Amino acid sequence: MPELPEVEIVKQSLSKKIEQKKIKKVIIKNRNLRFKIPIKFEKLLQNKTIKKVTRFSKYLILNFDDDSFCLIHLGMSGTIHLTKKNVLNKFTNASFYNSPELPKKHNHVEIQFGDINVIYNDPRRFGFFKFIENKQALIKRFSHLGPEPFSKNFNLKYILNYFINKKKDIKSFLLDQKFVSGIGNIYASEILFLCEINPKTYAMKLSIKDCKKIISYSKSVLNKAIAKGGSSIRDFKNTEGQSGNFQKEFKVYQKKNLDCPRSKCTGRINKIFISNRSTFFCNTCQK
DNA sequence: AAGAGGCCCTGATAGC
């Protein structure tokens, strides 16, 4: 679910609320996530102070004062909520979904800071928490990931070299975190629409101009989404506050059978499946 | 080694 922009929004709100605070207690209500949370997890976190909250790709990173870390991945359905102590049944939501109150089911982890609690909710359990001992272990954990779109390493030389002899479609590469990390299924379709590239095009067939567009639009789409507070596609409740707004700017995602939004184009938006993931594109202007 | 496909899991929605 959450792609880089959404995780960034969560990171920003968490930073404001929990940095420099000490973890008093950790409660695990359900250890079954993508990886089972080990019994020792709570003790490892207890009494540590959050030096900083950072993010890499779609991963949240709690940086502790003793230079250990806690990785948090939201998977497809993970959300993070902040609840104020002593305000029973009244919650402040830290996630981009901005649900007015804490979900009743599937609350897995609760990190207590005294004045505030962090709740992790995840119905599908594809997310995870992982304690990381030190910087070296963190680097190792991320070693298989490609650069973020914002990185100077995500450049023309890197892409052209990567795509040599690659007989796989460009959509799949944008989703492949080994190639570029942080882009997910929504933004992959949006980026390719702006590039005017058909998602089924083999990577090796892309021109230099195409690759330049991919670099440029990957950055701009993600930045714009962050500026809009991310995309809240399942937030049907009309609540005020931190809800994301980028979903209003989708050009093709979930726009099946609608007219192409490009003013000079008379095409329609098609929906196809690539590697079992829904993919939206204009059959006319994305050649 | 690259690429295709399956799988982990629950919930919302569509269609009968």
Next chain:
DNA sequence: TGCTATCAGGGCCTCT
């Protein structure tokens, strides 16, 4: 109303 089938923003694993 109540069943079943399909799909959902991710990533890991196995097989060829």
